[in-house]
Amino acid sequence: MRLSSPLLLRILGFAFLAFFLIYWLPFSHALPDGLPMRFGTYRTIQASIACVWVLVALGLNILTGYNGQISLGHTAFVATGGYTAAILMADHGWPFWAVLIPAAVVSGALGLAVGIPALRLSGPYLAMATMALALAAPQVLKKYDGLTHGTQGISVRGDWSTAPGFIGDMVTQDQWSYFVALFLAVVMTLIAWNVIRGRVGRAFVAIRDSEVAAASMGINVPRYKTIAFAISAIFAGIAGAAYVQIVGYIAPESFNVLRSINFLTTIVVGGLASILGSILGAISFKMVDDISDFLPLGEGPMAEQVPWALYGGLLIVVVTIMPYGMAGAIRRFQMWLAFRKPSERRVALGGPALGIVAAIAVSELAGGSLGIIVGLVVALAITYSLWLPALVRGATRGYGRWVGALRGSRGPPGFVTSEDASDERSDAER
Amino acid sequence: MLAVRDVIAAYGPIVALHGISLEVQEGSIVTVLGANGAGKSSTLRAISGLLRPKEGAIEFEGRRIDRMSAEEIVALGISHVPEGRQLFSELTVLENLRLGAYSRFARAHGDGRRVHREDLSPLGRLRHDLFHAATGGIRDAAREIGQYRRRRRDFEAALNQVFEHFPILAERRKQMSGTLSGGEQQMLAIARGLMANPRLLLLDEPSMGLAPMVTQEIFRIIETINRTQGMTILLVEQNASLALDIAHRGYVLETGRIVLADTSENLQKDEAVRRSYLGY
């Protein structure tokens, strides 16, 4: 079988991602060699939570990216799943594997219930209505404390989170939690893939593109829109259960509105209507925490605030230059690659590869996020060295051109035909 | 008055105009005929600055306008009545007409503009933008206050003239423009174009979606405007027989190229035109 270059790239991308998830995040903290696997506790938990966010992002992307319904209320679904799991585990002694189903079912039911009034709403009106859920969730959880233990939250750390049998001798609880979360993330990614590729997924996309046209093709629009909400909520519910299993504790304030908004940010930065995008977005969001490890900020408020201020700036830059998110940028890179000479192609692919090697090397020597960042810089530098002459040429044409070109409306700067050149003016003039 | 020379224009990769040349004499009606997608609207859009030509030149009264923005071009005296009318449907008839006159305030300054943003270096452009962001509003406000009386008088005069051509609009002046009938909307669109006090009026398919009676009425008014005010008109039409009746010259456009150019009498007699566009 011959592999076409886009397919090869995709396989490479996912292989890198798998490597990143399984080896990179948990293992990179250089620890003494005593343990069979060199997991750092902090980094392990970070990686586990990244997996949880992947779950939420997948679900939200099905709803927003594929079905076109915006939601700013996903924390409510996560909290529902989380609380269902926590109550069953802490108060009724259920094992973790058993609570996944009820968590998914309860959250999915809430999703259905929300999906029905949502049928009448769209855009910012739907955003507001769903945000109301996220606003109300902590208050409701605090108020009805008979079931939810009120403000003090529920603690569920217990024997159940230890790995069974001989594996328990090899990995710590945190590590086991990580593998559980990773397993869930992988399984749910496959499920999401199946949903999207199938009949239901096609109906979702058709509805997103035009409800009227979808209805005229015989698609039951209300039904599928509600299903989208339910599926999305099921993902979030499972994520909530996984969260409880990792952190061992859940409280009303674990999930506030800002987090809901962050979920949306995650999928836009990663790439709407893209499974790869959901994963990339969730991981990169988690990496913001690493900025503080990397920058010499010391302790105190600076270490808290500076990364998030930078994150804000980064957010603006990313959505400006990658209008279709990271996944969109990768697609564009593939397109661009398809038209390059083999020599250039080697550099363009070799750059990132070298970057990865550099990242591993540096992190083995210096540890942690420094490696990730150095690797990214190397990868970008080598890749962009191809584009450099074009970038310089672009710079002389005014910043409007720059933005337009970087934004991807017409390929990398400089590698555009002379036809595009005059469009620059209509861009700039407004 | 208007000269279009070898203009090539495109929407992204799709080339709409493959080198169009045409000329409009002062005081005449010139019509551009052609089928759907021939590039008629694109020609007008290129002239009014909505579509930037890739190559070629457009001159208006001896001045290159193909690198100017739409806002500058309307201030120079070219009014574009776009396809599909493009009214501000939630504003009243009067408000639409007021907006039509908006460019008159800018004109005094538009002519004497010292700096063209496009001529600047990237940094200069950024500075120019920031400066305008800071000062634009204040200058506009000051200018407005200074010229209030004169402008009001000019506006009233233009309004009266427009109402003479379209008396129905005077009756409907307080009405939401979206609630007008199709014919009235087209009249309002033309009236709005006239409010800018243009020297050249670009009309894009004024007959679109209208009943034959209404179309004839509108063409009669167009002819009157040309005759009584000496207004130069560039008229794009699918209804070739009506257009050729009132026009002095005509161009026939096919897939972005001019295939025929002649006086309307000759075009009306032309065998190919008769078969393809007049239908007899």
Added chain:
Amino acid sequence: MDELLQQVAAGLATGSIYGLLALALVLIYRSTTVINFAQGEMAMFTTFVAWTMLHWGTYWLVFILILLMAGGLGALIERVVIRPVEGAPTLNVIIVTLGLFAIFSNVATIVWGGQPQAFSHYPINDETVKLGAVVLSVHDLAIMLFAALIMIGLYVFFQYTPLGLAMRATAQNATASRLMGIRVGRMLTLGWALSASVGAVAGMFVAPIVLLQPPMMLAVLLYAFAAAVLGGLDSPFGAVVGGLIIGVTESLVGTYTPKEWLGPEMALTVTVFIIILVLVIRPTGIFGKRVLRRV
């Protein structure tokens, strides 16, 4: 009865603040269909600047300077970060405003620290005034007065000045506006400037109530968003009315619902669910225009 009136009056006062910020949101939404999530944080930021300036100047001088500065800030933001994403999908522009949110809230913490500050030198004091059966503070009255003044001012501006007309036109049809000779870009910039100024007023009035601190506008922003949506996002009038309705509802729900299972802690929840109910009946808000569905 007196208590009811009192609760309504108190609700109107807080509602005016929501309404002001909602008005700011609507000013931007109308022309660009973008919810500016940074609106509250921009107001917080300018209020902090005002707090710093109050060390040197009198309140009203600072007040006016801050309005101008906020306008400048709004214009700058529109030109520098919003303009480049103009043609991008709406969600991207919203994410940009979220990025601004993160920048403003964190930079404010870095510059001024996270501790709440008393907004001193404030000439409108807490003395109470008795109007019939209703007791209100001078501050509450001032809020309502300013909200009303700004409403009227904006109404006059949009309805009776050429510039206001041009802004309304731009919001409706940008291409046609360009053909009229309106510089659309400048109108958008102006819209952001206006909006930031209106938001700044809200900030100046929130600070004395909740103490000046970086997260102070978050809750207000969410309420304002709710108010704008309730009123209909393209209606400035609706935004203010929406704000008042939410203020009053919240106040009444807090007082008059059974404490065991609702009560003041659930005021927000009940209020937002009432909003959802209204939206289900009128999907584009109370004063919003109906949207026709096209293929």
